[in-house]
Amino acid sequence: xxxxxxxxxxxxxxxxxxxxxxxLLVPAVAGVLFLVLPFAGMLLRAPWPAMGARVTDPDVVAAxxxxxxxxxxxxxxxxxxxxxLAWLLARTEFPGRRLVRALVxxxxxxxxxxxxxxxxxxxxxxxxxxxYLDAWFGLTLPFTSAAVVIAQVFVAMPFLxxxxxxxxxxxxxxxxxxxxxxxxxxxxxxxxxTLPMVLPGIAAGAVLCWARALGEFGATITFAGNFPGTxxxxxxxxxxxxxxxxxxxxxxxxxxxxxxxxxxxxxRERWVRAA
Amino acid sequence: MRExxxxxxxxxxxPFRGRAAALTALVLGATACASGPGxxxxxxxxxxxxxxxxxxxxxxxxxxxxxxxxxxxxxxGVTVTLNFAGSSELAQQINSGAPADVFAAADTATxxxxxxxEGLDADWAAEHGGDALVFATNTLRIAVPPDNPAGVGxxxxxxxxxxxxxFCAQEVPCGSATATALEAAGLEVTPVTLEEDxxxxxxxxxxxxxxxxxxxxxxxxxxxxxxxxxxxxxxxxAANDYPIAVLAGAADPDLAADWAGFVATEGAPVLREAGFGxx
Amino acid sequence: MRPPERASGTRSGxxxxxxxxxxxxxxxxxxxxGDFTLDVALTAEPGEVLALLGxxxxxxxxxxxxxxxxxxxxxxxxxxxxxDETTTAVEHRPIGMVFQDYLLFExxxxxxxxxxxxxxxxxxxxxxxSRAAELLDHMDLADHARARPRELSGGQAQRxxxxxxxxVRPRLLLLDEPMAALDASTRIxxxxxxxxxxxxxxxxxxxxxHDPLDAMVLADRIAVVESGRVVQRGEPAEVARRPxxxxxxxxxxxxxxxxxxxxxxxxxxxxxxxxxxxxSVREPCRGxxxxxxxxxxxxxxxxxxxxxxxxxWRLTVDxxxxxxxxxxxxxxxxxxxxxxxxxxxxxxxxxxxxDTVWAGVKASEVECYPG
Numbered sequence: 051x052x053x054x055x056x057x058x059x060x061x062x063x064x065x066x067x068x069x070x071x072x073x074l075l076v077p078a079v080a081g082v083l084f085l086v087l088p089f090a091g092m093l094l095r096a097p098w099p100a101m102g103a104r105v106t107d108p109d110v111v112a113a114x115x116x117x118x119x120x121x122x123x124x125x126x127x128x129x130x131x132x133x134x135l136a137w138l139l140a141r142t143e144f145p146g147r148r149l150v151r152a153l154v155x156x157x158x159x160x161x162x163x164x165x166x167x168x169x170x171x172x173x174x175x176x177x178x179x180x181x182y183l184d185a186w187f188g189l190t191l192p193f194t195s196a197a198v199v200i201a202q203v204f205v206a207m208p209f210l211x212x213x214x215x216x217x218x219x220x221x222x223x224x225x226x227x228x229x230x231x232x233x234x235x236x237x238x239x240x241x242x243x244t245l246p247m248v249l250p251g252i253a254a255g256a257v258l259c260w261a262r263a264l265g266e267f268g269a270t271i272t273f274a275g276n277f278p279g280t281x282x283x284x285x286x287x288x289x290x291x292x293x294x295x296x297x298x299x300x301x302x303x304x305x306x307x308x309x310x311x312x313x314x315x316x317x318r319e320r321w322v323r324a325a
Numbered sequence: 326m327r328e329x330x331x332x333x334x335x336x337x338x339x340p341f342r343g344r345a346a347a348l349t350a351l352v353l354g355a356t357a358c359a360s361g362p363g364x365x366x367x368x369x370x371x372x373x374x375x376x377x378x379x380x381x382x383x384x385x386x387x388x389x390x391x392x393x394x395x396x397x398x399x400x401x402g403v404t405v406t407l408n409f410a411g412s413s414e415l416a417q418q419i420n421s422g423a424p425a426d427v428f429a430a431a432d433t434a435t436x437x438x439x440x441x442x443e444g445l446d447a448d449w450a451a452e453h454g455g456d457a458l459v460f461a462t463n464t465l466r467i468a469v470p471p472d473n474p475a476g477v478g479x480x481x482x483x484x485x486x487x488x489x490x491x492f493c494a495q496e497v498p499c500g501s502a503t504a505t506a507l508e509a510a511g512l513e514v515t516p517v518t519l520e521e522d523x524x525x526x527x528x529x530x531x532x533x534x535x536x537x538x539x540x541x542x543x544x545x546x547x548x549x550x551x552x553x554x555x556x557x558x559x560x561x562x563a564a565n566d567y568p569i570a571v572l573a574g575a576a577d578p579d580l581a582a583d584w585a586g587f588v589a590t591e592g593a594p595v596l597r598e599a600g601f602g603x604x
Numbered sequence: 605m606r607p608p609e610r611a612s613g614t615r616s617g618x619x620x621x622x623x624x625x626x627x628x629x630x631x632x633x634x635x636x637x638g639d640f641t642l643d644v645a646l647t648a649e650p651g652e653v654l655a656l657l658g659x660x661x662x663x664x665x666x667x668x669x670x671x672x673x674x675x676x677x678x679x680x681x682x683x684x685x686x687x688d689e690t691t692t693a694v695e696h697r698p699i700g701m702v703f704q705d706y707l708l709f710e711x712x713x714x715x716x717x718x719x720x721x722x723x724x725x726x727x728x729x730x731x732x733x734s735r736a737a738e739l740l741d742h743m744d745l746a747d748h749a750r751a752r753p754r755e756l757s758g759g760q761a762q763r764x765x766x767x768x769x770x771x772v773r774p775r776l777l778l779l780d781e782p783m784a785a786l787d788a789s790t791r792i793x794x795x796x797x798x799x800x801x802x803x804x805x806x807x808x809x810x811x812x813x814h815d816p817l818d819a820m821v822l823a824d825r826i827a828v829v830e831s832g833r834v835v836q837r838g839e840p841a842e843v844a845r846r847p848x849x850x851x852x853x854x855x856x857x858x859x860x861x862x863x864x865x866x867x868x869x870x871x872x873x874x875x876x877x878x879x880x881x882x883x884s885v886r887e888p889c890r891g892x893x894x895x896x897x898x899x900x901x902x903x904x905x906x907x908x909x910x911x912x913x914x915x916x917w918r919l920t921v922d923x924x925x926x927x928x929x930x931x932x933x934x935x936x937x938x939x940x941x942x943x944x945x946x947x948x949x950x951x952x953x954x955x956x957x958x959d960t961v962w963a964g965v966k967a968s969e970v971e972c973y974p975g
Contacts, residue, residue, distance in 0.1 A: 176533040192534050193489070193517035224707055227674050230694040231701040232721035233772055242720070246711040275518025275529070276494060282519075289521060293496035 089307070096300050104301045109278050110287065113302075114309060117284040120195060121263035124202035125210075128259045131203075132210040133252060137240065139211070140218035158208045165204050166272025173200065173273075197274035198281050202263035209262050210255040217251020218244070257314065264310055374402035375580045378424060382412040382431035382567070384463075384543065388599045389429070392592040396584060403580065412436075419444055419572060426575040427584055429567065432498065433459070436568040446578050449571035449585075457568035460589040462602040463541045464564045465499075465506050466554035468530045473553060475536035480506070480557045483514045483537055491529040491538040494519040498565070499526070503539045506563035527552065541565070546600030564602070628652070629776060629808040632680035633670045642666050642832040645680075646810065648825070653802050653809040655823030657816060657843075659851060663832040664812040668778050671810060673697050684776050684808075695724070700769030701778040705785045706761045708753035714740065714764045715749040721772035732771075739767040743801065758786045759794040766801060775807040782811065783818050795821050816855040820844060828852050846973045847896060858896045859941040862975055865893035870972055872939055881938045884914035884967035892975040899932060901969035902943035904953055905962040913964035921959045924950070935963060 104110055138144075139151050157165055173180040175190045183189040191197045221244065229243045245252070267285040274281040276290065284306040291299040381389050386409050393405040408415070408425070412435040419425055420442045428444075430436040436457045439445065450456065469477050475488045483490050492514075493500035500519070507514060517535060520526045526538040531551045545554030569588055575581040593603040629648040635641070642663040648654045656664040669675035671682060673694040681690045689697050700721075708717050718736035723729065740749050743763040753761060762782060769777060786794055799822055802809055813819050819826050820840040828836040828843065828851070836848040847853040853860030863872040867888045872881045872895070883895050903909075909916060919935035926932075930944040933955065943963060945953075955961060 170532055170534060174532055174534050222707075224703060225709065227672075227694070228701070228703055228707040229709075229720070229724075230674070231672055231697075231699055231778075232768065233695045233724040234720070235695055235724070238724055243709060246709070271521060271525075275491070276520060277516070277518050290494050290496050290519075293494070293521075 092300055096304055097297055105305055112279045113282050113284050113287040120198045121260050123199045124263040125256050125260040127203050128207040128210045132207045133214055136211045136214035140215045154211055155208050157205050162205050162268030163272050166269035169273040193275040195280050198270055201269035201273045202266045205266055205269050206259040206262040210259040213255030214252050217248040221247045375577050376404050377426050377580050377584055378406045379427045380408050380415045380425040381429040383409045384431055388595050391595050396587050425572055426581040429569040433566050433568050444573050446571040446573050446575055449582050457570035459566045460569050461567040461596045462564045463543055464560045465539050466542050466545050468538045468540045468552040468554055470533045471553055477537045480510050484512050489535045490516040491518050491520055491526045491535040492516040493523055497522055499523040502563040509559045509562040543600035626686050628685055630683040633667050634679035636678050644834050648808040651806050653823045655811045655819035655826045656829050657819040657826050658829035662829045664829050668780050668812050672699055672701050672778055698775040700772050700774030702765045702769050702782050704781040706765035710753055714751050718767045718771050739771055743767050759790050777809040779811040858898055861895045863893055865889035870895050885970045885972040886968050889972040893972050894975040895972050897965055897970045899942040899944040901965055903964045908962050909964050914967040915965040917963050919963050921955050921957050
């Protein structure tokens with residue numbers, strides 16, 4: 051404290067910015083504690099000696115690998131469809147646009163299990179579309195890794211769309227007009243002006259999307275089922291472990307937590323350096 | 326893994342117990358209330374009036390509500406309070422001193438915890454060979470969609486490559502029963518999915534997403550016509566026994582014993598209708 | 605620069621005879637935005653710089669956006685070099701535009717900003733870059749080709765924006781308040797440089813500004829826009845000398861009155877309750893007339909002056925402000941006018957708000973022209 055005071059007094063006098071009002075500080079700190087304490091509890095109770103053996107367990111490695119690869123694939127698919135969708139919602143006017151926007155956000159509201167049932171109704175072996183996939187191409191989606199990705203896209207893509215749409219609405223459209231006066235078509239404007247402008251928003255949306263996909267449980271277990279190696283992602287493995295051995299579930303959760311934190315920190319590092 | 330709690334959880338203090346019982350009676354036993362307390366009429370085991378608190382496994386919700394209704398009708402003045410939850414949770418509550426008169430569990434292992442904790446009424450237990458009374462069994466069935474598209478005829482067909490099968494995960498009770506049944510039949514089956522509970526297996530069959538699944542007979546019964554249940558030889562190897570017992574702390578051991586007996590005898594048709602087997 | 609290579613319009617010359625003798629720009633712009641309506645006609649010859657001068661909200665920028673195709677027209681037409689561009693999409697118009705804050709693409713270098721247009725027109729990357737490099741070189745920006753827009757000064761950014769607009773070889777160059785984003789200290793240099801660059805351009809330039817100095821220095825002709833209408837057109841000197849509206853008069857620093865000429869005397873219209881006001885003028889004029897004289901031609905006296913001054917009025921001081929090295933005294937009439945005097949004179953007169961004072965203007969300082 052003394053050091054701070056001396057340093058401050060040596061500097062040119064500056065207007066005091068005032069203290070953080072307690073009416074904001076207290077709830078803020080309570081909020082942080084509420085979010086952090088459960089993890090702290092988990093860390094305290096974790097059987098650290100058993101950690102090494104758990105992490106190298108082939109089933110755990112398989113589940114972790116499946117989680118990371120499907121979440122990444124789901125994010126890629128979400129980007130492919132979600133960014134153009136966000137553009138459509140933010141940049142065009144068409145009848146029913148508000149309705150489409152509301153529908154796009156439905157997966158945010160409904161329980162993921164219901165989403166999984168809905169996916170079965172449509173893409174299941176007997177589903178509205180699925181029956182033709184089965185009949186014409188011999189393609190059945192449920193109980194495959196592709197189904198895991200589909201379930202994740204269903205619940206996670208809205209996060210990306212909302213995020214990118216917000217970025218698009220916040221972007222200065224006059225840059226797009228400037229590009230138009232230079233002879234750029236709408237596609238060129240989108241690719242060479244709009245996209246670079248909203249890149250931070252897309253990145254933020256992609257991270258949200260990836261994180262949501264990584265934690266996906268309800269829709270996955272309902273639509274894709276649970277089978278080690280093909281459809282058992284980490285959240286499913288955690289849930290199954292919970293049935294028999296809560297301690298094992300804690301270990302698996304920690305593994306998931308640490309790996310995802312590591313990935314996000316690495317990504318962040320890269321962006322910060324790029325920017 | 327779902328947990329159902331009907332009625333109020335019994336509390337140690339009297340007034341609340343009374344009110345809970347009255348409420349439950351109001352909801353569950355409207356007919357009993359209509360006949361009025363003190364209307365007389367003798368049961369075989371006990372006198373008129375009395376309160377009974379039953380802890381029962383969640384899978385017994387429908388049948389026990391029906392049986393309690395008949396019980397109260399035949400024994401005017403008696404009110405039965407039912408408390409449903411997962412068997413192991415109930416066993417823990419009983420061992421911690423929860424005021425229950427009768428306990429009905431979904432498997433003998435869980436009942437074993439209460440027996441080992443010397444939780445049974447000594448007199449009643451003496452009459453039943455020192456152990457709880459098995460009043461129902463639940464056996465596995467092969468559930469198939471109504472028209473049985475894959476033409477599954479028996480357990481061996483599940484091992485076929487072109488038959489997609491859903492099982493319960495090893496971690497849950499129906500999963501270990503499945504493993505036992507397959508082992509008894511000497512079969513090795515690779516399912517497409519290991520579901521988190523037996524209802525999820527049933528759902529996959531109902532939606533025709535798999536050709537077959539192993540579920541309990543009661544689940545087949547509850548699904549109405551939406552799935553077809555196939556019995557298979559050796560199913561009883563993996564049968565799940567439902568034991569019932571009068572507990573040491575029973576307020577009215579005679580009434581409690583009366584209920585246990587009633588479930589095993591007059592309750593049998595109701596149980597069978599729900600898909601249970603009866604001894 | 606060479607004629608445009610890009611296709612202009614989808615209906616080139618179908619509906620209108622493409623007369624080669626017509627003006628390089630012939631536009632009639634009508635558009636409506638809520639209560640505001642814009643209705644202006646603009647023409648310009650090749651190489652000419654036309655300034656749209658007017659107050660904020662007058663519709664200058666709307667007119668510019670309409671020329672670019674960024675704002676839809678409710679009516680009218682746009683012909684550039686004789687071809688009808690009225691319904692041409694923005695990206696196919698033969699235009700280049702410099703925006704108020706330049707809108708350089710932040711993620712591209714100065715060079716790639718300039719090369720953006722040629723790339724859109726289908727030039728190969730190398731070709732687009734060499735054209736861009738040439739333009740930047742021409743604008744003394746060769747050293748800044750690799751710089752990101754945020755690393756450029758205001759004047760450099762303006763030149764990059766101009767190079768970017770010129771890189772598409774436009775026939776119509778549109779400048780929206782090109783000096784507004786610059787600080788006062790760099791304006792003089794930048795303005796002079798812009799003037800030279802515009803002189804090299806052989807197409808039509810339309811420049812929007814609210815600063816009369818920009819218009820005077822940069823433009824060959826000025827169109828004054830007020831409330832969506834052109835209220836005065838002419839060469840800069842003409843507009844500066846003979847303003848037609850009080851807005852323009854204020855901009856160019858003149859006292860302006862409307863009246864009826866009767867030889868050497870003009871009777872002002874709408875005098876305040878004080879009664880009729882007559883102004884003696886330099887040269888006789890008749891009929892509806894405008895009367896203008898600069899504030900510095902007004903002399904103030906504590907008492908009625910004796911001498912040759914023909915126009916003498918007793919007025920009330922409404923306000924006093926510094927104006928360069930002079931003091932501007934706003935006087936309430938009739939006629940209400942502004943007078944510029946020296947600080948010494950002000951001290952001598954000891955004026956403050958509400959005082960009365962005699963104002964005199966020599967007839968030789970008063971210009972009269974048809975109204």
